[in-house]
Amino acid sequence: MITQDDIDSVATNIAGTDMDVYQEQANSFAIYDKSFKVVYPSLGLASEAGEVADKVKKWIRDGHMDKLEIAKELGDCLWYVAVTAEDLGYTLSDVALLNLEKLSKRKKSGKIKGSGDNR
Numbered sequence: 609m610i611t612q613d614d615i616d617s618v619a620t621n622i623a624g625t626d627m628d629v630y631q632e633q634a635n636s637f638a639i640y641d642k643s644f645k646v647v648y649p650s651l652g653l654a655s656e657a658g659e660v661a662d663k664v665k666k667w668i669r670d671g672h673m674d675k676l677e678i679a680k681e682l683g684d685c686l687w688y689v690a691v692t693a694e695d696l697g698y699t700l701s702d703v704a705l706l707n708l709e710k711l712s713k714r715k716k717s718g719k720i721k722g723s724g725d726n727r
Contacts, residue, residue, distance in 0.1 A: 627700035631690040638691045645695040653688035656681055 640648040660681045667673040693703050713718045 621706060627690075627704065628688075631700045633685050633695060634690040635694050637687070638694075646692060648690045649692040649695060653692060656684040656688055660685065 638649075660678060663674065663678045663681060689703070690700055693700055698706075711720070
C-alpha cells in the first residue's frame with residue numbers, strides 16, 4: 609500500500625524536474641501484469657478521465673468547483689499517460705513534442721478546428 613510518506617517523498621523528489629523524470633518515478637508505482645501492457649493503463653486512463661468529467665458535472669449541477677479534487681484526478685490521468693507512453697516506448701517529452709508538432713501543422717494549415725485524426 610502506498611503511504612502518505614511515499615507520496616510526500618516522490619513529490620519532494622520531482623519538484624521542479626522535467627516530465628521524463630516524473631515518468632521514471634511514476635513507473636515505479638506500476639504494479640500491473642506486464643502481459644497487459646498498454647491495455648491496463650489505457651483502461652485506467654479512460655476511467656480517470658471519467659472521474660475528471662464527473663467532478664466537472666458536479667460543478668455544473670451544484671455550482672461549486674473543487675479545483676483541488678479535479679487536479680488530483682488530472683494527476684491520476686497523468687500517471688496513466690506516463691505508464692502508457694512507457695509501455696509504448698515513448699517518453700512524456702516525446703509525447704508532448706509529437707502533440708505540439710501535430711497542433712502546429714493543423715494551425716498552419718488552418719485546420720485547428722474540426723474533427724479527424726489527420727487533418
